[in-house]
Amino acid sequence: MSIVVTGATGHLGQLIVTSLLKRGVPATEIVALGRNPDRLAELSGRGVTVRQADYDDPGSLRAAFAGAEKLMFVSGSEVGRRVTQHRNVVTAARQGGVGLVVYTSIAKADTSSLVLATEHRLTEQEIIASGLPYTFLRNSWYLENYLPQLPAYLEHGVVGAAGDGRISAATRADFADAAAEVLTGDGHTNQVYELGGDAFTLAELAAEVAKQSGHEVTYTDLPVATYVEVLVGAGLPEEYAKVLADGDRGAAAGDLHVESDDLAKLIGRPPVTLAEAIRAAL
Template identity: 50%
Template sequence: MFAVTGASGQLGRLVIDALLDRVAPTEIVALVRSPDSVSDLAAKGIQVRAFDYDAPETLAPSLAGVTRLLLISGNAVGSRVPQHDAVIAAAKAASVALIAYTSLLNADRSPMLLAAEHKATEEMLAASGVDHALLRNGWYTENYLMGAGAAIAHGLLLGSSGDGIASVAARADYAEAAAEVLLRGLTGTFELAGDTGFTQAELAAALAEISGKPVVYQNLPQADYAAALEQAGLPGPFAAVLADSDARAGEGALFDDSGTLSQLIGRSTTPWRETIAKGLVA
């Protein structure tokens, strides 16, 4: 029995789609805070169970019968350590045989602020005694679509990563890898990133080519970029984390050329220009 947390999210749904290509719906459990949000999955014959990271006492019963669990990291930055700890404890109590966790590229040595909670979760998994796989995901190409519209509108892409290269892959590539790990019962650490990547200047050039409008990249000091993000409407703490991630990308934190992701899914990762182009049209 395969279970996926955060099944209503973008990654979770893609993982379930990948599993459905290989196993019967009755072998899949979708774990979500609000079961009504995935009524379409229930209609396909998938088991839908309530699963709230912030309600630890409810977690173990929802894992009954589950043998392999994908723990998709929570989206509440700053609260993920206790949330993940609760899920790991529940999985152990429910005798889950394998936990696969969506971590961060090079989490054990990454200088990113975002790495701290992932590193702590990895340490909790190691201490749990439960067999586990660390899916150390790089950035999704789709992450860069969030600011693409504004960059095209203003002809200016802002950032703090300088000439740093981000080895990106489509969200579906990472989802396929997660499904593969669950299906094969793999354990260990997987540094997952795209076969190709780009600098922010190269992204700006691609946005210009795709849109037919001029777009240039302007590199800013980290503090100035954080201020620009906050001015654009992001909460201050979140803007600071994003600016830190971008600056650390400039130091190589999002670069990986191991090819582990493409080896795991048995094909090349989705070209980043293709994902950007499709996203701009959508």
């Protein structure tokens, strides 16, 4: 068996490889891909095969997928370019006869109003049209989207535009464990999993930070346009700020609230909670 993991230089991809190794998959049966193989030296040192691959280079993808039984397709990070990049991946997988494509999508990809969901929705359609066996892992937000902001929360409070929308965030490690289960278990072919942890509002996030830190922390809800201005004022590029603010708008609309317990079922335990994650980060 050969499991090829794309984006292995990124946080999620690297965690997926680590989870596979913890599950007893021999390192010789795992292929880790990245644009810069030098960044995969640690995995190479553990016996994992390392190959160069670039979503913009179809030739590199065909070579990297050689002999792959299963492809862990971690979605690209370049918003606005992913439709073409992902099509290159799907084409190379089809040409290489990959037996299963496991794709990291977004929560409710088929109905979500999020700007980020469009490229995921089109990629899912591309994979289905290719005829390749697939599993879609529709991940909600990462808890790590919030944890690095704890110092700012303690100083300025939590600011956003999510209203009272509930967000089913989970840790990258939990999402990675779910992916590893799908790659090594049975019965996942042509399945769609809606993955998320215990849901919370941004007001509840602020309250939990306040409770555990002993500081006063409140949530300030802003109109989306105002929130974009705040993010730009904090130094973020405008286009990136708009994407982040749209995430909050989508959260307010319920796009990031996952009601299924697919994540817990796949990893065989309750996902890490917001309170646990904040406690560890503090």
